[in-house]
Structure formats: C-alpha cells, structure tokens
Amino acid sequence: MQGERRMATITPSRRVRRTPFSDGVEAAGVKAYTVYNHMLLPTMFESLEADAAHLKQNVQVWDVSCERQVSVRGPDALRLMRMVSPRDMGRMADDQCYYVPITDHRGGMLNDPVAIKLAQDHYWLSLADGDLLQFLLGIAVALGLEVEIEEPDVSPLAIQGPKADELMARVFGDVVRGIRFFRYKRVRFEDREFVVARSGWSKQGGFEIYVEGAEYGMPLWNRLMAAGEDLNVRAGCPNNIERIESGLLGYGSDMTRENTPYEAGLGRFCNSPDDFIGKTALAEQARNGPPRQIRPMVIDGEIGPCTRAWPLLAGGRRVGQIASAVFSPEFGVNVAIGMVDRSHWDPGTVIEVETEHGMRRATVQERFWR
Amino acid sequence: MQGERRMATITPSRRVRRTPFSDGVEAAGVKAYTVYNHMLLPTMFESLEADAAHLKQNVQVWDVSCERQVSVRGPDALRLMRMVSPRDMGRMADDQCYYVPITDHRGGMLNDPVAIKLAQDHYWLSLADGDLLQFLLGIAVALGLEVEIEEPDVSPLAIQGPKADELMARVFGDVVRGIRFFRYKRVRFEDREFVVARSGWSKQGGFEIYVEGAEYGMPLWNRLMAAGEDLNVRAGCPNNIERIESGLLGYGSDMTRENTPYEAGLGRFCNSPDDFIGKTALAEQARNGPPRQIRPMVIDGEIGPCTRAWPLLAGGRRVGQIASAVFSPEFGVNVAIGMVDRSHWDPGTVIEVETEHGMRRATVQERFWR
Numbered sequence: 001m002q003g004e005r006r007m008a009t010i011t012p013s014r015r016v017r018r019t020p021f022s023d024g025v026e027a028a029g030v031k032a033y034t035v036y037n038h039m040l041l042p043t044m045f046e047s048l049e050a051d052a053a054h055l056k057q058n059v060q061v062w063d064v065s066c067e068r069q070v071s072v073r074g075p076d077a078l079r080l081m082r083m084v085s086p087r088d089m090g091r092m093a094d095d096q097c098y099y100v101p102i103t104d105h106r107g108g109m110l111n112d113p114v115a116i117k118l119a120q121d122h123y124w125l126s127l128a129d130g131d132l133l134q135f136l137l138g139i140a141v142a143l144g145l146e147v148e149i150e151e152p153d154v155s156p157l158a159i160q161g162p163k164a165d166e167l168m169a170r171v172f173g174d175v176v177r178g179i180r181f182f183r184y185k186r187v188r189f190e191d192r193e194f195v196v197a198r199s200g201w202s203k204q205g206g207f208e209i210y211v212e213g214a215e216y217g218m219p220l221w222n223r224l225m226a227a228g229e230d231l232n233v234r235a236g237c238p239n240n241i242e243r244i245e246s247g248l249l250g251y252g253s254d255m256t257r258e259n260t261p262y263e264a265g266l267g268r269f270c271n272s273p274d275d276f277i278g279k280t281a282l283a284e285q286a287r288n289g290p291p292r293q294i295r296p297m298v299i300d301g302e303i304g305p306c307t308r309a310w311p312l313l314a315g316g317r318r319v320g321q322i323a324s325a326v327f328s329p330e331f332g333v334n335v336a337i338g339m340v341d342r343s344h345w346d347p348g349t350v351i352e353v354e355t356e357h358g359m360r361r362a363t364v365q366e367r368f369w370r
Numbered sequence: 371m372q373g374e375r376r377m378a379t380i381t382p383s384r385r386v387r388r389t390p391f392s393d394g395v396e397a398a399g400v401k402a403y404t405v406y407n408h409m410l411l412p413t414m415f416e417s418l419e420a421d422a423a424h425l426k427q428n429v430q431v432w433d434v435s436c437e438r439q440v441s442v443r444g445p446d447a448l449r450l451m452r453m454v455s456p457r458d459m460g461r462m463a464d465d466q467c468y469y470v471p472i473t474d475h476r477g478g479m480l481n482d483p484v485a486i487k488l489a490q491d492h493y494w495l496s497l498a499d500g501d502l503l504q505f506l507l508g509i510a511v512a513l514g515l516e517v518e519i520e521e522p523d524v525s526p527l528a529i530q531g532p533k534a535d536e537l538m539a540r541v542f543g544d545v546v547r548g549i550r551f552f553r554y555k556r557v558r559f560e561d562r563e564f565v566v567a568r569s570g571w572s573k574q575g576g577f578e579i580y581v582e583g584a585e586y587g588m589p590l591w592n593r594l595m596a597a598g599e600d601l602n603v604r605a606g607c608p609n610n611i612e613r614i615e616s617g618l619l620g621y622g623s624d625m626t627r628e629n630t631p632y633e634a635g636l637g638r639f640c641n642s643p644d645d646f647i648g649k650t651a652l653a654e655q656a657r658n659g660p661p662r663q664i665r666p667m668v669i670d671g672e673i674g675p676c677t678r679a680w681p682l683l684a685g686g687r688r689v690g691q692i693a694s695a696v697f698s699p700e701f702g703v704n705v706a707i708g709m710v711d712r713s714h715w716d717p718g719t720v721i722e723v724e725t726e727h728g729m730r731r732a733t734v735q736e737r738f739w740r
Binding site: 008009011012015016017030031032035038043044104105110129130131132133134135137140141142143240250251252253277306308309323324 | 402503506677
C-alpha cells in the first residue's frame with residue numbers, strides 16, 4: 001500500500017501553488033514533490049542518494065519559494081515581534097536573521113521561522129509549514145496594533161553546496177563572499193535589489209536569495225544555471241538524507257504544537273527579557289529542562305519510508321517516537337531523529353522502535369553526524 | 371511540463387499526514403492526491419469522469435479527514451465565535467451547522483469553515499485549507515479569553531450520492547433519514563457516538579460523519595463498504611467536475627484573502643448584528659455590492675488543467691480571472707468558476723481568457739449547473 005500511495009500523483013490546482021521557478025524545476029525533471037505552505041516543494045530529482053551526494057560535492061539551486069514570508073510592518077512591528085519572539089529582539093543587528101521558535105500561551109510550538117530585520121519597523125518571517133500569518137494577524141486585530149501583516153511576493157531561492165560562494169560571486173559579485181552566517185546583504189539583480197542571506201536548510205554552506213517579484217524568478221534561475229555550468233550546478237531541493245545527518249528539524253514532523261522549544265532542543269533561542277507569549281508556561285522547563293527531547297538515533301536493519309510517528313518502546317512502555325528516518329549511504333546506517341523521554345535519552349540507550357515494517361532496534365547517539 | 375509535474379509523486383512524511391482511512395483509500399487504488407490542511411486528500415480513483423458519473427448514480431465514501439476541526443470550548447467560546455462570525459450566532463439552533471466565511475479586519479476571507487454548535491460553550495469549525503486555528507488562537511491569547519482552542523482527533527468521513535440515505539440507514543438506523551440539511555444528530559457506532567450532519571461538498575446529497583477517535587476509522591470504513599455492496603458503494607472523493615457544475619467554491623482557488631464574502635457571492639451569510647471582525651470594512655460592499663463577483667462561466671475549445679489563475683481580458687484590459695475549469699461530460703462544455711469585474715459580469719458577456727494553453731472564449735452564465 002505504501003508503494004501505491006507513493007505512486008499517486010499530485011493533482012494540480014491554483015490552491016497548491018506553483019512557484020516563480022516551477023518551469024525550471026519541471027524542465028530539470030523533478031521526480032517528487034511535497035506540499036508546503038500551500039505550495040509545491042520539490043523533494044527529489046535523480047534519487048535521494050544521488051541528490052545528496054551531488055549536494056555535498058558541488059552546488060545546487062533550490063526552489064524553496066514555499067518558505068513564504070510574513071511581512072510585519074508598521075509602528076507596532078517591533079512590539080508584535082517582542083510579543084511572539086522568545087529571542088531578545090533588542091539584540092538583533094540591522095542585517096541579522098534570527099531563528100525563532102514561536103510558541104502559544106502554553107509554550108507549544110506554532111512554527112520555527114527565520115526572522116529577518118529589514119528595518120526598525122519592518123520584519124519578514126520566513127516560515128516553516130504552517131499559516132503563522134494567521135496567529136500574528138489574530139493578535140494584531142485583537143489588540144488593534146498599528147501593523148500591516150501580509151504575505152509579500154517574495155520567493156526564496158537557496159544556493160547550497162561547497163561551490164555556492166563561487167557560483168553566487170559569479171552572478172552577484174564578490175560582495176556575497178563577505179556575508180556572514182545568518183546575516184544578509186542587499187545585492188543587485190537587473191533593476192532590483194534582493195536580500196541575500198548566508199543560510200539554508202543544509203549544512204553544506206550557501207545562501208538564500210529572497211527573490212522579490214515573481215517575474216525575476218526564471219531569469220535568475222537561468223542566470224545561475226548558465227553561470228554554474230562548469231561547477232556542475234544542478235536543480236536540487238532540501239534533501240532528507242543530508243538534513244537528518246545534519247540534525248535539521250522539520251516542523252510538523254520532528255516537533256509540533258505538542259512540543260516546546262526546549263523539547264526540540266531549541267532552549268538556547270529562548271533568551272528574551274520581554275514577556276513573550278509562552279514565557280510563563282516555559283519557565284519550569286527553562287529551569288529544570290524538558291521531560292523529553294530531540295535525539296539523534298540509529299535504527300538497525302531494513303526500514304521503509306517514515307510516513308508517521310514510530311513509537312519508541314521500552315518494556316512495552318512508550319518512551320518517545322521517531323518521525324524522521326532514512327538510510328545514509330555516507331555513514332552506512334539508518335539515521336533518524338527521535339523525541340525521547342528523559343528516562344531513555346542518554347547516548348547509547350537502546351530502545352525498540354515500531355516501524356511500519358516491523359520492530360527494530362534504535363540506539364540514542366551522542367551527536368548528529370555534522 | 372504540465373505533464374511532467376502531474377507525473378511527479380508525493381513524498382510521504384509525517385508532516386503530510388495520513389488519515390484514519392488511508393489504508394482503505396490505498397486499498398481502493400487511489401490514483402491522485404492533493405494536500406489539504408497538512409493532510410492527504412484523495413482527488414481521483416478511476417478517472418475524474420468515471421468518479422463523477424458513479425457519484426451521480428450511486429453512493430461514495432469520501433475520506434475528508436483533511437477537513438480538520440478547530441475546537442473552540444470554554445466560557446468565552448460564544449464570545450469568540452461572535453467576534454469572528456459574520457453570521458448571527460444568536461440564531462444558531464442547538465443542532466445546526468453554519469457555513470461561515472471568516473474575514474480579517476479588512477474583510478478579506480481567511481477561511482470558509484462550517485461551524486457546528488456542540489453546546490453553548492463548545493463549537494467545532496470544520497476547515498477549508500488553512501490554519502484558521504492560529505487566527506482564533508492569536509485573538510484568544512491576545513485578549514486572554516477563557517477558551518481552549520485545539521485540533522481534536524476528529525476525522526470527517528463523507529457519504530455522498532443518491533443512495534447515501536439508504537447506506538447510512540443500514541449502518542446507523544433510520545434515525546439518519548430524519549436529519550435535515552445542515553443539521554446534525556448524534557448516532558451510535560460501536561461504543562461511541564458520532565456527530566452526523568446532512569452536508570458534504572457535492573450536490574448529490576448525503577452526510578458527513580465526524581469520526582471522533584482515529585481507531586474507529588477503518589472499522590467504520592469497512593462496515594460501510596460491506597453494507598453498501600449491492601448499492602455499488604465505492605471509495606470516492608470530492609470531484610472537481612461535480613463541484614464546479616454545482617458551484618461549490620474552493621478556498622485558495624476560487625477566492626482568497628484578496629476577496630470579500632460579497633465577492634465570493636456569500637453576502638447572504640453576513641447578517642450578524644454583532645461587531646464581528648471585518649464588519650466595518652464590509653459595510654460599503656454590504657450597501658452597494660462588490661466591485662467583482664464569482665460567476666459561472668463556459669470556456670470554448672480545448673483546455674488543459676487549470677493550475678493557476680487564468681486572466682480574463684476585455685480589449686487587453688484585465689477584468690477578472692478563472693481559477694477552476696474542467697470539461698463536463700454531462701453538460702458537454704468546459705464548466706468554470708470566474709471572479710469577474712462588475713463591468714463584465716452580466717450573463718451572456720463574452721470575455722477572452724488566457725489559459726496555459728492559449729487564448730479561449732469565455733461566456734458568463736446565468737447560473738451554475740445545479
């Protein structure tokens with residue numbers, strides 16, 4: 001049945017939105033998609049294994065338009081950001097990007113966007129999968145805040161891989177080489193300026209270009225492909241092997257509203273002196289740590305695709321779950337991301353995991369693979 | 371390229387959630403899906419045409435688990451509902467379902483759920499595609515309302531088609547025959563009671579069963595399939611041909627946050643005496659009507675799948691768009707749903723439409739086909 005579902009195709013519609021780069025993605029022979037923020041997100045071109053191997057040695061252009069932006073702009077923009085951000089917005093530099101796990105009043109995670117400070121009164125939140133715009137809008141409407149909350153025509157394009165700097169420099173000039181991690185610069189493309197940040201959902205290095213104006217999508221795509229021919233540039237996408245090896249969490253898979261930032265291992269991002277939403281609820285975990293937490297895991301034996309949370313069992317008792325798992329050709333094991341109870345989260349602990357294809361042995365690791 | 375994308379498969383993950391009925395849907399040979407509220411929604415089994423023809427003569431069981439519920443419960447539940455609902459909640463009967471186009475402060479639509487009154491202090495909102503939960507949560511958190519806002523373990527299963535009453539009566543008893551349109555009764559299944567409403571996203575008649583408890587999913591699915599064998603029951607899904615013929619709008623396709631309820635032709639649902647969010651912004655359209663509105667359209671010639679908004683052009687000027695279009699074997703024309711400017715919305719008006727496959731002739735119709 002697994003197979004049958006994986007053979008099922010996506011029905012095109014306006015609601016499941018195409019992106020400014022979809023024509024390029026299709027021409028490059030995309031083989032699989034997911035849907036993310038009501039938009040198409042490529043998941044595979046050649047194969048997960050071949051895509052990962054290529055990413056680690058070359059440079060790829062990723063259509064991550066589905067990282068939709070929420071624009072928060074107006075006199076009350078900072079006030080609203082202080083309400084929803086567990087990080088100290090006061091410390092944010094003018095050219096900085098902040099990874100901010102947004103929580104509800106109980107400390108449950110609603111999203112984990114990257115916030116970009118465009119001006120004192122203007123921020124973008126680059127979203128994980130979920131309509132966080134509606135949470136911000138609800139707060140702003142209820143309090144009558146002087147702030148515009150919109151989804152602008154901005155589609156991120158990620159340039160990832162060890163040759164990313166070289167490719168970017170050829171298109172935008174050497175200025176991009178000077179962009180620091182999670183900082184941005186505004187660089188020229190044709191008659192526009194784009195925000196370019198050193199960031200991206202891999203640990204192979206690279207950039208995210210916040211392409212403002214759908215009409216610039218394919219011209220930029222084509223320019224990058226032409227400029228990178230001798231760098232063996234290819235269309236790529238976030239790779240499920242590389243991101244699990246790297247310990248990059250997927251909101252909705254590895255953590256949900258059921259989890260706090262501390263459970264997701266993101267406690268270091270909760271340092272705001274302001275009374276952000278959820279602060280009181282999180283105080284106890286801030287002091288004593290969470291009852292469960294994200295852990296790197298290795299699963300023995302053959303496993304199929306992880307399409308639901310796999311229970312972790314110790315003596316028949318549920319002690320957590322695994323929601324991301326895949327075989328890593330580089331490390332020769334099934335790499336996985338688990339949410340494990342304190343009683344079983346120490347490195348070396350062996351736990352039973354109930355996969356869709358039978359019981360397997362899972363072992364808590366000391367660290368992720370990079 | 372169109373074709374290439376339609377051949378691309380969906381990558382399974384926990385984030386794109388399976389449903390309590392997914393095993394049954396896969397066993398029935400689902401051929402295509404969409405993703406709706408972070409969940410799999412089947413879109414085709416045999417073919418769009420064959421599925422539509424079968425629906426119109428028999429009875430189908432639809433996995434519409436993706437109509438996720440937002441549970442609004444607590445002393446302030448009605449207060450919050452009055453804030454967000456353009457319909458007069460005071461008039462809502464205890465067993466009633468209300469179609470409510472929810473708007474932001476500018477009158478832009480955020481969702482168009484069906485609200486179900488479970489108790490004076492407990493409502494479910496059965497969502498179209500979008501995390502309206504976050505809007506309600508934002509309001510509740512900002513105002514400190516005494517209300518719990520959760521997504522319960524409730525997965526709607528729709529029974530649609532002319533033989534729906536007979537099939538439902540066989541499984542739940544004749545009590546279901548007495549359920550009026552957009553009213554509900556609580557009916558027994560095994561050791562549970564489910565809310566069963568006469569509703570559903572077709573005009574072939576039928577019910578929606580709000581299955582509370584994922585573990586009851588496949589037992590109910592199997593019971594219905596067994597009970598309906600001689601009724602020629604089949605696994606089905608919302609059908610894009612039947613729903614366009616019927617003028618059933620898809621939020622995210624036919625209307626978005628850019629549109630008001632009046633533009634969507636839903637003005638009759640905006641009758642609340644309360645100061646609901648957006649009421650002031652909508653006052654002018656309430657008086658004078660909207661500048662554009664949903665219209666049934668017929669498009670001449672061959673058309674491919676409608677995967678983006680097709681501009682409507684009159685003398686080179688944009689006068690609207692079409693976001694849903696498909697060939698109807700029953701009516702022998704391409705049926706479509708347009709959003710058309712006042713200047714061109716009169717029945718019989720002929721407009722040019724720019725499809726992905728060339729310019730076509732579109733004609734505004736008097737009414738939808740049923």
